[in-house]
Amino acid sequence: MEYHADTMTNAPQFAPEWLIQSWFNSETPLLLSGLRGRVVVLCAFQALCKDSNAYAIPQALRMHATFEPRDVAVVGLHTTFEHHAAITPAVVKAYLHEYRIKFPVGLDMANPQGPIPRTMEAYHMRGTPSLLLIDRHGFIRKHTFGPVDDLRLGAEVGALAQETPAAAGTAPVSLTAAAGLTPAVPESSAA
Amino acid sequence: MEYHADTMTNAPQFAPEWLIQSWFNSETPLLLSGLRGRVVVLCAFQALCKDSNAYAIPQALRMHATFEPRDVAVVGLHTTFEHHAAITPAVVKAYLHEYRIKFPVGLDMANPQGPIPRTMEAYHMRGTPSLLLIDRHGFIRKHTFGPVDDLRLGAEVGALAQETPAAAGTAPVSLTAAAGLTPAVPESSAA
Amino acid sequence: MEYHADTMTNAPQFAPEWLIQSWFNSETPLLLSGLRGRVVVLCAFQALCKDSNAYAIPQALRMHATFEPRDVAVVGLHTTFEHHAAITPAVVKAYLHEYRIKFPVGLDMANPQGPIPRTMEAYHMRGTPSLLLIDRHGFIRKHTFGPVDDLRLGAEVGALAQETPAAAGTAPVSLTAAAGLTPAVPESSAA
Amino acid sequence: MEYHADTMTNAPQFAPEWLIQSWFNSETPLLLSGLRGRVVVLCAFQALCKDSNAYAIPQALRMHATFEPRDVAVVGLHTTFEHHAAITPAVVKAYLHEYRIKFPVGLDMANPQGPIPRTMEAYHMRGTPSLLLIDRHGFIRKHTFGPVDDLRLGAEVGALAQETPAAAGTAPVSLTAAAGLTPAVPESSAA
Numbered sequence: 001m002e003y004h005a006d007t008m009t010n011a012p013q014f015a016p017e018w019l020i021q022s023w024f025n026s027e028t029p030l031l032l033s034g035l036r037g038r039v040v041v042l043c044a045f046q047a048l049c050k051d052s053n054a055y056a057i058p059q060a061l062r063m064h065a066t067f068e069p070r071d072v073a074v075v076g077l078h079t080t081f082e083h084h085a086a087i088t089p090a091v092v093k094a095y096l097h098e099y100r101i102k103f104p105v106g107l108d109m110a111n112p113q114g115p116i117p118r119t120m121e122a123y124h125m126r127g128t129p130s131l132l133l134i135d136r137h138g139f140i141r142k143h144t145f146g147p148v149d150d151l152r153l154g155a156e157v158g159a160l161a162q163e164t165p166a167a168a169g170t171a172p173v174s175l176t177a178a179a180g181l182t183p184a185v186p187e188s189s190a191a
Numbered sequence: 192m193e194y195h196a197d198t199m200t201n202a203p204q205f206a207p208e209w210l211i212q213s214w215f216n217s218e219t220p221l222l223l224s225g226l227r228g229r230v231v232v233l234c235a236f237q238a239l240c241k242d243s244n245a246y247a248i249p250q251a252l253r254m255h256a257t258f259e260p261r262d263v264a265v266v267g268l269h270t271t272f273e274h275h276a277a278i279t280p281a282v283v284k285a286y287l288h289e290y291r292i293k294f295p296v297g298l299d300m301a302n303p304q305g306p307i308p309r310t311m312e313a314y315h316m317r318g319t320p321s322l323l324l325i326d327r328h329g330f331i332r333k334h335t336f337g338p339v340d341d342l343r344l345g346a347e348v349g350a351l352a353q354e355t356p357a358a359a360g361t362a363p364v365s366l367t368a369a370a371g372l373t374p375a376v377p378e379s380s381a382a
Numbered sequence: 383m384e385y386h387a388d389t390m391t392n393a394p395q396f397a398p399e400w401l402i403q404s405w406f407n408s409e410t411p412l413l414l415s416g417l418r419g420r421v422v423v424l425c426a427f428q429a430l431c432k433d434s435n436a437y438a439i440p441q442a443l444r445m446h447a448t449f450e451p452r453d454v455a456v457v458g459l460h461t462t463f464e465h466h467a468a469i470t471p472a473v474v475k476a477y478l479h480e481y482r483i484k485f486p487v488g489l490d491m492a493n494p495q496g497p498i499p500r501t502m503e504a505y506h507m508r509g510t511p512s513l514l515l516i517d518r519h520g521f522i523r524k525h526t527f528g529p530v531d532d533l534r535l536g537a538e539v540g541a542l543a544q545e546t547p548a549a550a551g552t553a554p555v556s557l558t559a560a561a562g563l564t565p566a567v568p569e570s571s572a573a
Numbered sequence: 574m575e576y577h578a579d580t581m582t583n584a585p586q587f588a589p590e591w592l593i594q595s596w597f598n599s600e601t602p603l604l605l606s607g608l609r610g611r612v613v614v615l616c617a618f619q620a621l622c623k624d625s626n627a628y629a630i631p632q633a634l635r636m637h638a639t640f641e642p643r644d645v646a647v648v649g650l651h652t653t654f655e656h657h658a659a660i661t662p663a664v665v666k667a668y669l670h671e672y673r674i675k676f677p678v679g680l681d682m683a684n685p686q687g688p689i690p691r692t693m694e695a696y697h698m699r700g701t702p703s704l705l706l707i708d709r710h711g712f713i714r715k716h717t718f719g720p721v722d723d724l725r726l727g728a729e730v731g732a733l734a735q736e737t738p739a740a741a742g743t744a745p746v747s748l749t750a751a752a753g754l755t756p757a758v759p760e761s762s763a764a
Contacts, residue, residue, distance in 0.1 A: 048664070048671045053626045062342050083667035091621070091664060094656035098621045151253050154345020155352075162353035239473070239480045244435045274476035281468035282430070288465075289430045444724050533635050536727020537734075544735035 012141070015040075015134045018077065019118040020106035022089060024096055030104050033138070035073050039160045040134040044077040044108075044120065047087055047095040049128045055147055056129030057099055062150070063157065064103045071161045076105035079120040079128060084110075135160050203332070206231075206325045209268065210309040211297035213280060215287055221295050223325070226264050230351045231325040235268040235299075235311065238278055238286040240319045246338055247320030248290055253341070254348065255294045262352045267296035270311040270319060275301075326351050394523070397422075397516045400459065401500040402488035404471060406478055412486050415520070417455050421542045422516040426459040426490075426502065429469055429477040431510045437529055438511030439481055444532070445539065446485045453543045458487035461502040461510060466492075517542050585714070588613075588707045591650065592691040593679035595662060597669055603677050606711070608646050612733045613707040617650040617681075617693065620660055620668040622701045628720055629702030630672055635723070636730065637676045644734045649678035652693040652701060657683075708733050 017032050032040065043060040045052035064074040080087045092107060108117035123132065126145040133142035133156060141160060208223050223231065234251040236243035255265040271278045283298060299308035314323065317336040324333035324347060332351060399414050414422065425442040427434035446456040462469045474489060490499035505514065508527040515524035515538060523542060590605050605613065616633040618625035630649075637647040653660045665680060681690035696705065699718040706715035706729060714733060 047621065048667050050626075050671050053623075059342070062340070066340075066343050066346060083663070083670075086661065086663035086667040088659065088661075090656070090659035094621050094659040097656075098623050149253070149257075150341035151250070151345040152257050154342040154347075155257060155349035156345075158346035158349030159353055161346075162350055238430065239476050241435075241480050244432075274472070274479075277470065277472035277476040279468065279470075281465070282473060285430050285465035285468040289432050441724070444722070448722075448725050448728060531635070531639075532723035533632070533727040534639050536724040536729075537639060537731035538727075540728035540731030541735055543728075544732055 012139045015132070015138050015140045016122045018042075018106060019109040019122070020077075021109045022107045024093060024105045024107070025102060026104040030075065030106065032134070035075075036138055037136050038070070039067075039072045039136060039157060040132075041067075041072060041074045041157060042077055042132040042134065043074065044079050044123075044125055044128055044130040044132075046079060046081070046083075046128045047091050048083060051146070052129045053099075056131070057101070059148065059150065059153070060103070061099075061101065063153075066154070067157060067161065072157055074103045076101065076103060077108055077119060078105055079108045079117050079125065079130075080110070081116050081120055081127075084115065133157065133160060136163055203330045206323070206329050206331045207313045209233075209297060210300040210313070211268075212300045213298045215284060215296045215298070216293060217295040221266065221297065224329070226266075227329055228327050229261070230258075230263045230327055230348060231323075232258075232263060232265045232348060233268055233323040233325065234265065235270050235314075235316055235319055235321040235323075237270060237272070237274075237319045238282050239274060242337070243320045244290075247322070248292070250339065250341065250344070251294070252290075252292065254344075257345070258348060258352065263348055265294045267292065267294060268299055268310060269296055270299045270308050270316065270321075271301070272307050272311055272318075275306065324348065324351060327354055394521045397514070397520050397522045398504045400424075400488060401491040401504070402459075403491045404489045406475060406487045406489070407484060408486040412457065412488065414516070417457075418520055419518050420452070421449075421454045421518055421539060422514075423449075423454060423456045423539060424459055424514040424516065425456065426461050426505075426507055426510055426512040426514075428461060428463070428465075428510045429473050430465060433528070434511045435481075438513070439483070441530065441532065441535070442485070443481075443483065445535075448536070449539060449543065454539055456485045458483065458485060459490055459501060460487055461490045461499050461507065461512075462492070463498050463502055463509075466497065515539065515542060518545055585712045588705070588711050588713045589695045591615075591679060592682040592695070593650075594682045595680045597666060597678045597680070598675060599677035603648065603679065605707070608648075609711055610709050611643070612640075612645045612709060612730060613705075614640075614645060614647045614730060615650055615705040615707065616647065617652050617696075617698055617701055617703040617705075619652060619654070619656075619701045620664050621656060624719070625702045626672075629704070630674070632721065632723065632726070633676070634672075634674065636726075639727070640730060640734065645730055647676045649674065649676060650681055650692060651678055652681045652690050652698065652703075653683070654689050654693055654700075657688065706730065706733060709736055 015032060020029065023029055041060070041063055043056060045056055045060075060074055060076065063072070067074070078092050089107060092105070095101075096105060106119075108119045111118050111121065123130075123143070125143075129146070131142070131144045131148055131153075132140055135141050142156060206223060211220065214220055232251070232254055234247060236247055236251075251265055251267065254263070258265070269283050280298060283296070286292075287296060297310075299310045302309050302312065314321075314334070316334075320337070322333070322335045322339055322344075323331055326332050333347060397414060402411065405411055423442070423445055425438060427438055427442075442456055442458065445454070449456070460474050471489060474487070477483075478487060488501075490501045493500050493503065505512075505525070507525075511528070513524070513526045513530055513535075514522055517523050524538060588605060593602065596602055614633070614636055616629060618629055618633075633647055633649065636645070640647070651665050662680060665678070668674075669678060679692075681692045684691050684694065696703075696716070698716075702719070704715070704717045704721055704726075705713055708714050715729060
């Protein structure tokens with residue numbers, strides 16, 4: 001139940017479109033832009049990563065069970081950045097079966113130039129597990145590497161889910177300074 | 192991390208004023224009505240209660256550390272409903288010291304007619320630990336006996352904290368049906 | 383599951399008789415010397431001590447459920463060394479009821495000269511929770527302050543329980559150097 | 574910390590030699606018969622098995638850190654009985670790297686006749702994780718499927734480690750009836 005190792009952008013950042021080579025648990029390719037209007041919880045993991053298995057995936061499963069999908073979309077991103085020869089799509093598929101994961105999981109697009117796949121690179125992720133909260137307007141409001149406290153995460157996702165299109169950009173009022181939600185982009189800087 | 196044993200009122204209920212014989216961690220007596228405008232998290236516990244010690248008090252401490260006091264007031268209620276001869280005010284005081292509890296704790300007013308103290312009786316609590324969420328307008332939105340899931344609780348408190356005076360009564364949109372927040376009182380039934 | 387803060391005597395030490403003002407869960411006063419021939423697990427705790435409640439008492443209950451009483455006697459020692467006005471015998475009694483403790487618990491004898499009760503002083507305990515393993519011959523083989531790893535503790539108690547009168551003093555062969563069992567007193571030094 | 578789902582042989586059974594297609598963390602092939610004289614803790618697991626990852630492998634790592642290798646040999650057995658196409662030797666290798674496993678792990682020999690590999694079949698394992706305790710004389714003293722309590726396991730391994738060649742077959746005296754160690758083979762039946 002610790003909370004640390006945040007990697008926060010100083011200024012709110014628009015979430016780039018993810019680049020996916022194949023999807024599991026989704027009949028059609030999913031676009032981040034297609035989820036606009038919903039809060040997106042993006043859980044980046046690796047099938048053989050100890051910390052992903054120990055807490056990030058269990059937490060993602062709890063989030064998927066807790067929040068209404070029409071408001072909060074939980075999406076997995078399998079970022080193969082090591083053990084490339086071992087972690088085939090069949091491994092990811094078996095993993096999803098064993099961990100009973102029903103939410104959509106995208107396999108991050110391999111990068112011919114190096115070991116870091118494309119979405120992982122575009123988001124400057126430090127490793128797995130990484131967690132991103134993207135608001136209804138597509139801005140990154142939280143980006144974390146490592147364990148995340150359940151109570152705080154629940155409050156943060158709950159707060160983002162309360163931001164309606166009209167009230168978007170309202171700073172969450174309920175959390176202590178350490179809460180870690182980047183304020184929504186101000187009107188002026190969005191112009 | 193389970194979630195069960197809710198005792199929910201079918202209709203939203205106005206939270207009665209608590210009846211306290213003495214306060215710890217508060218220089219002046221605290222009135223529930225004096226906290227109107229803030230979300231109140233009321234944690235009812237007993238110093239020698241195993242489950243209070245194992246999860247309810249640790250969770251209350253996490254809530255106190257997570258939410259802004261100006262929006263969310265975490266308040267303890269020590270309901271002495273058994274072991275009356277043993278649990279003196281000195282025991283409660285020593286307990287608060289040992290568990291490093293800094294939020295206000297009221298000692299529920301003893302009832303000459305029976306073992307159940309006055310606030311516990313007025314709220315129909317089933318035992319300890321019990322948890323109540325009271326919204327900014329003074330309505331009981333959640334009443335639970337037993338363990339409460341951190342992620343869901345965070346989301347619920349976060350949602351209640353987002354209800355502004357103008358938007359009060361807005362049903363939280365983000366949680367699954369099982370979430371357990373009683374809807375705020377509808378306009379018509381409040382007439 | 384950490385293991386630290388051992389306070390080990392450099393030389394094996396004969397366990398002094400405990401000094402108890404009253405017993406719970408035992409119809410007659412219990413003497414340590416009366417348990418000679420059995421391994422004694424002595425769990426020193428305080429009713430309002432957070433760490434006693436969080437892990438030491440639950441571990442003592444697991445030990446009591448795991449080992450044969452004829453071989454391993456689990457005994458609690460309530461050492462009131464602070465909050466003297468609060469922690470009356472009625473508090474200890476209520477505590478044992480709430481935590482469903484069935485093994486014998488002695489209330490350490492108050493010391494008119496100071497706050498540290500007599501047995502706690504005689505054993506040089508640093509606080510609560512403290513754990514002592516006393517072998518079948520009455521020697522202290524382990525003395526720990528703070529959390530103790532279940533697996534290692536199980537192995538240590540299991541090893542001590544295997545020391546028969548004939549084979550007493552056999553150094554346990556199975557544990558890594560960090561194991562923390564003081565070797566039994568050598569024959570020569572016992573003379 | 575529960576303890577269930579034992580599959581115990583009614584009579585002590587001699588542990589058959591394991592059949593391994595390749596070894597990790599061991600420069601030469603390891604024979605069970607070559608470990609005669611030591612207690613063997615055999616932990617059967619699968620790289621993508623949720624329960625193996627959540628508790629069995631962490632427990633095996635704790636055992637490896639707790640017991641002296643010259644007395645207690647912790648050995649992993651990767652039993653690929655499902656997801657055969659996914660779980661290549663490269664997956665097992667990457668898994669051992671990620672979980673920082675340093676004890677020897679054998680890859681159970683594939684069976685051309687069916688999905689269950691050879692050692693898994695010979696030992697009648699029900700799935701993963703399975704745990705076997707084999708005594709210094711090569712007899713199976715415990716065979717469990719599912720979670721195993723640390724305290725009890727520590728005591729059991731500790732007790733088996735105390736069985737010297739001379740005293741072999743001594744029934745452990747310290748554990749409650751539920752302990753789950755199959756008695757060592759009686760002298761008469763060994764004849």
